[in-house]
Structures are given as C-alpha cells and as structure tokens.
Amino acid sequence: MDVSELPGFYAIAAADPGRLAVIDTDDTRVTYGDLLARVNQVSHGLRARGLVTGDVVAGVLPNGVDALVMVMATGQIGLYYVPINWHLTGSEIAYILGDCDAKVVVTGPDQAVPGAETGTAGLAEGQPSDAPAGRTSGAVMWYTSGTTGFPKGVQRGLPGAEPEAIVPLYTWFFGEVVDLRPGAEVHLVTSPMYHSAPCAHAQFALHLGHTVVITPRFDPVHILELVERHRVSNAMMVPTMFHRMLQLPADVRAKYDVSSLRQVIHTAAACPVSVKQQIMDWWGPVLYEYYGSTESTIAFSVKPHDWLARPGTVGRPAPTFEAKIFDDDGAELPPGEPGMIYVKSSMGSFEYRKDPAKTAASKRGDWYAPGDIGYLDEDGYLFLCDRRTDLIVSGGVNIYPAEIEAALLEHPAVADVAVIGVPDEEWGHNVVALVQPAEGLEPGPELTAELLEHCGPRIARFKHPKVIEYREALPRTPTGKLSRSKVRADYLAGNTSSSL
Template sequence: MSESPSAATLAAAAEAIAAPAPPADPRMAAAMTGMGVSWRAQQMPEQMAIISANGNRTYAALNARANQVVRALRARGMGVGDSLALICTNRPEFVETWAACARAGFRLTPVNWHLTAEEAGYIVDDCEAKAVVADARLGDQARGAAEMAPRATVRLAAGGAIPGFESYDDAVGVESGEDIDDPTLGSSMLYTSGTTGRPKGVHRPAAQTAATATINLFGYADDGTDVELCTGPLYHAAPLSFSLAIPLNFGATVVLMDGWSAEETLRLVQEHKVTHMHMVPTMFHRMLALPDDVRAKYDLSSLKHILHGAAPCPVPVKQALIEWLGPIVVEYYAATEGVGSFVDSATWLSKPGTVGKPFGPDQVRIGDEDGNPLPANDIGLVYIKAPEATRFEYFKDKDKTASSFRGEYFTLGDVGYLDEDGYLFLTDRTANLIISGGVNIYPAEVDAVLLTHPAVGDAATIGIPNPEWGEEVKAVVEVKAGLTPSPELAAELIAFCRERLSSYKCPKSVDFIDALPRQDNGKIYKRVLRDRYREEAAR
C-alpha cells in the first residue's frame, strides 16, 4: 500500500495551484507547454499509454497521433485560442484530440454525450466551437448538435461515418507525426452539469490546470508500473484530470472503460493489475452489493489508491469499502470550478464523514450569504479561495461569475461546517435544502440513514409543497433487487428514520420508484424529482 498525500505534498499542490509557473524539471516543463505526452514518448516510447476496447496506444503512438491531429486541424483553419467540441466516448481518439488541443493552444470542450442533440447543440454553439470531433456511435447527437452551431465548420467523425462529417482517420492519417515545433499550451472549458439550470462553461487559466497535473498527490511510482482504471466518462472534470491527465503525466497506463458495471470493474482490476481508480459513491454502493462469492473470486491486491468525490458518500458505505479493500481510499472536495480539500482513510476513520482539511491556509472558510466568516461548527455556505490570477470564470456570464465570488472566495452553493480542528464536513447543497415550518432540513442526512436499511438500494430525500408548513419531507426510494415495495415497507422506513433522527427531519411519506433520475456519473437529479412533485401539486 502506498502512502496518502502528505501535508508537504498538499502544501506544494496549493502553491502550484495558487501561483503556477513552469518548473525547472524538463518533464514538468514539457507538461506546462502541453507536451507532456511527447516527453513520455521520448522516455518510454513502447510503454502502453492507453488500453481500450476500441484500440490501444503506446506513448509513442499517442504522441504521433496528437501531432497529426494538430496538423489536420490547422490545415482546416484552426488556430491558437479557437474552440473545439469533443463528442466522444472513452476511446483513443478522445485522448488523441485532448493531447492535440493541449499542445496547439486550442480550447477544448468535451461534451456530455448522454445529452440530447438539442442539449449538446446548446453547448457546442455556446462554447463557440469552430471544430467538432465526434464518435460515430453518437452520430445522431453529433449531427444534430453541429447543425445548431454555425461556427463549427470543421467536423470529423471517428470510428465510422457520420453524414456531413469528414473521416477522422482520413484527415489525420495523411499528416506528419513528428513533434510540432511551436507548441502552445491549450486550455479546457468544461460545462457544469446543469442540475440547477442551464449548463455553464467554466473556463480556468491553462497554466493552473497544467500545474495541477504535475503534482504527484496519489503516489504514482513514475516508472511505468502503475495502471489507472478510468471508470467514468472523460467529459467530466474529475476523470479528465484524475484518470487521464495526471496518470499520463506520471507514466501510468490508462485503461478506459467503455461503460461501467460493478463486476466488470473487479475483472479489469485483476486482468490489468490496476493500481489506481477514481470513483463516485454510487459505484462503491453497487460493488458492495455484489454477492460475497462474486467479490471473492477477483484478486484486487494490486490496488494502491482509490480516489473519490463528486457526491456525498454515506459513512456506512465508506466504512464498508475500507473494511473490504483496506485504507487506500482518498476523498476530495472539488468541482469543475476548483478544489478545496483531500482526506486519506486513516484521517477519515478518526473523523467519519469529513471531506478533509483544506490543503492551503484559509483555502476554505464557512460564511453567511454575504461571505462573512462563521465560527467553528456553525453551518453555512462553503467558500473556496481563488486568487485573482487563477480564478475561473463562467463563459459569457459575468453576472454569474460575480455572484459566485465574495472577494477572493467563491461558493458552489454547498453547505457545511469546519470543526474545531479545521476539518470540513458537508451537509448538503442550498438547492436541496428543505425549509419546513421555518426549520432547515438537510436531505443528505436523511439519505445517509435510509441507505443503511437493508431493503434500500438507493434513496433521495426532497421537499414537497405543504400548505401549512411550506414544505414537508418526502423520501423517494429504490428497493434492492428481489424485494417488493409495499405500504408496510414505507412505514418501516419512516420508523427506521425516527429511531435515528430528530422527528422533524424524518420523511412524512415514502414513495417507491424503479430507478431514480441520475446523471451518468451517479449523481441523483433531485431537481427532476422536485419538479415532478411540484407540478403534480400545482394541478
């Protein structure tokens, strides 16, 4: 088992993020010009960089292909600062295009391919893409999206044909794979998930993003022996950084999953001797739900680090995972807009539920709506520090950017507190807050209790309209496979909560659902549930 991030390592990360500068180390200097893959290709050309169901790439092959993509795009009019939208599953062409944008000075926007054509088209148009690179498996979405983006005149289809698109292989294959002689660090602009409205492009300084990828937070051996399993779609900020950019910067092999399932994850860990993974709590829950005999038949001893974030993890779920796999779990608190904290297993076990101690002085603080600091253990909005030189901005939305900041700090609308030792605990998001009779109720606390009931597969607690109290607490529950919902089970769940929570926090009613509405990364779309019930109440 490797060590978790030390205080010194986290301090170095904080410094790099706050004041990024090209390091003296030639490997790091290469990363800061977008040529990190090139440096690796020189050092370990035959080392496997990418393994996937759609093909593999050595570092040499990946680097050559990235140079070819740059030249193909330049030949079609792309220049430094131009935007490229990437609508692509986890396949090698995604990585090639990402590496090309990083060295050509392009602004890359990976697009959520679970969206409808209209939703994807909004992003492709809003990011002002001049080029679209798309996976032929997503041809309908890609074609529809491109038609909504008149600037996107360069259109390349990978893995097959899309009407109105050029062949990616044909366009790229005729170009030279030699390193370009004028690398310019590119940037990325990812879009927020849109759980509280229209997705927004989040643009961060390129140097800051590149500097973050040069910090070895998670114990990579840096010798080609590590293997990263990419469990989530690369259009998300976390997999793009933690499962691709950082491991490739440290010479790891990245195994791309084409789709996630619990047992397939275990099989791939055994087959490829995976050392590192990034996951979300829903994945933990589903792996733990596998029968004991299924879990026991796979050798998972190669695992050194499991990184997780993206959504709150119920304490019992994480405790069970650590008991199974050992103290190799590292949690972070972050979003597309920035990073706040990390916590290793040993520290978390001493403070169950914490998302860690902020990794820089005053990096996180708790404040009221106006940003005024609150004392230890007082619940308020969570603010993350973002100095002027490194702060993000919402693309073409100065008002939203301004409303997110209070001086040097921004908030994502998360609610929590810092304890007397400076450890951060999250309670929920302001958008999920239930106000019943003037009292604040945080649904995540109720969800965590429900998930410990043996009949509950997953749960979402929401507020629904109540004429007397304003809102009342409702739990919407998926039961575990093989079980049948019933009024008796609903009553049992309410009683279960009453034994563990103050009565005012407990559900007044429980509804059962076959499948909770979710984002593809496992987060539950509580807004969809709330809207559904509010529409019914308004009829």
C-alpha cells in the same frame, strides 16, 4: 524506464515509446509512442484547418482512445477543448457548440452532429507525426450541468507556456492530494470522460507514465474483473458505484483479488459514512476523497487514515486553497456553525464564458461559493451538510436531505434514494423520500414501516420522511450525481407512483 524526472506525457512518450499507454474498451493496446504519433498528427490537422491559439474544439465522444487523443492534441497547441455529454439531445448539444464557438467538432460513430468529424482519423490523415512547432498549453473548458438555466462554460486563461513548464505543477498537486506518483502504475477509467474528474484523472495518469484502462460504462462485476486482470493500482469512482459494489453477493465479491488497489479516489457526490467504511473494510484503507466543483477544481481533500479518524469529513483545504464559512449576511462563522462555503486559490481564477454577470454573482471578492452548506471543525476539516438549493426548511428547522438519504441507504432493501422537500401549508415543506428498492423486492406498507423504524436510531424524528414512495429508478448522471431538481419536478407534476 524511470519516468519520475520527465515532465509529462509528451516527454515520456518520446523517451519510452514502447511503454503501454492505453488498454481501450475493446482490449486494444496502444503504446505511448503510437499515442503520441496520433496526438501530433491531430495537432497538425487542427492547425491545418486554420485553428490558432485560443480557438475552441469540441468533442462528442464515447469513452475510448480518441477522447484522450483530443485532450492531448489540443493541450499542446493552445486550444480550448470542450468535452460534451453525448447523452444530450441534439438541441442541447447545438446550444453548447454555439455558445463555445467551436470551430471543429469531433464525434463518435454513433453521434450525429452536423458538420462534425467522425473520430480523429480524418484530422490525422496525411499529417506528420513529429511535434508541432510553437507548442503552447491549451486547456479543457467544461460546461456546467445547467441545473438552473442554460449551461455555462468555465473558462480559465491559457498559461502561455509549453506543457512541460506547466504539467509538473499539476502532477505535484495530484501527488499531494491523492498520493499519485510517476511510475509503472495502472489507472482504471470507470466513468464517462465527458465529465471533468474522469477526464482529468485519465489525462494525468498519462502525464505520470501510468497505463490507462478504459471501460465504456460502469458494471460492478466487470470493474472487479479488470482490477484483478490488469492489477489496477488507482481509479476514480463515485459513491453510487461503491453502493452497487456492496450489493453484490458476498461470494461474488470474494472471487476477485483487489489487493493491487492503492488509491481509489472519489468525488462528485456525498458518500454515506457507512458505505465508505464498508468499502475500506473490503479493499483496505485506499479511499481518497476530494471536494470541489468545475469552477473551483479540487478545493478540499482527505486521505484514508485522516478520514477514518474523522468519519464524514471531506478534508482540509488542498494545497494553494483557503476556505471560509459565511452566513447569509456575509459574516464569517466560527468552527462548528454551518453556512455557505467559500474558497479561493492562488492557482488562478475562472470566468463563465460570455457571462460576466454570472461570474460576478458567484463570487464574494476573490472568494468563490460552490453552492454547498457546511462547517469547519476546530482543526479545519470540512463537513458538508447539503446543497443550498436542496435545503429543506420544515417548521422553521433546516433539514439536509443528504443526511436522510445516507441513513436510508444503510438499509439493505434500498438500492437508491432521493429525499426532497414538498410544499406544505402547515410546515412550509414536508420531507418526502423516493426509494428505489433493491432488486427482487416488492415495496409495500411493511417495507415502509421497516424503513421508518430503521431511521429511528440514526436521525432525529423531525427529519423522518413524512411520505415514502417507490420508484423503479432515479435520475442520476453517469458520474453518480442525483438530479433532485428533476425528482422534485416529476413528483410535483404528479407522476404515477406507488405511495405508501
């Protein structure tokens, strides 16, 4: 059936119930009709527990069909849904549940949360499978990572209209940004769905009539196997995944047919130019990038050929967005000059739940600052420098860790790297690189000398690490974000390492 004229998942499932919706982590197949029936039952079950428009439901769920059911069930009865990282400690989960005022909590079988429902079966049991009355759009409320204090919920106003009136705007937006279209496509989930981008892409894959293939965790060979087996046409990944893919032996990479890929979208962290170029040399010009934040959503985007013409850019403002670069005094900067990035959109604003002061502090009028430093070129393409909080000032000069990390990652001996600034009496800060060597490599003075020599033609000498130390692993989130604050804290606390 041609789904191009149907306004989203609920309408597609009703019109074409036999269409394949999900291939779950255990290879179970779920049709659109069966998925809609479970979604409707859970919607009725939530209402039976007394929830009304504007109430909050939380999910502490692993990747799987239940995670999709909760997004779609809350999304048609006007509820806020809060996905929670199941790797958090009990006290961290309890804080979020208390802050968001969740009235119902759904967990996976391995997550112990007092008073929670295990899975969606209990909510669905005995409930009708037809659509609930008075359908109205809900929203996902994401909690920020909390790198500076407790996490905060990013809350947007509910639209007050049924999903079929709202979804077409968002599917149009995805089409404009990353060329995703309705039809018989296959989307691969590679990251935890408690993060915003993986969850949103899985959700909108269903709104576009695609089949969603779900993986429990990222494994480079398994991902290639799934792409070949299911003829995956689109996926969402992060740069660390690309790096791990490129570390596979050439004969392993050559074994798998990836010709079905048309859109591989990446976000969440800066992607070194060489890594992105190598992936496109392998997969073809299929990498789509966007930049934003939980608060701003997708603010900038760039398609493959535009990126190849301007390597390193994260794109121009996405539809409905405007962007400006300001200095510390609030003056707008001209093209080419780095400063704080600010964006605004006509698609609506946000507030931090229960924290109007934090909401106000993050904005300059209608303009919001994601917290990154960058510059616009003459054509309006944005180039990122780094996070404001990660900027290293050494000898009065601004140094961006991401640039040094990108240079070091080009060396085959480097599996991962974090660059931090460490206080120094003379220079203010020194540049320190913490390197995770590639598997099977023993670090030593020779490797250190080789890495410093490697930096020579790539970055200016004042950016070279003063110290290189080696680590067995570096703290990254499952979506690939490096926690430089944790790296820095561990380093300053004097954790055991081999310093060279």
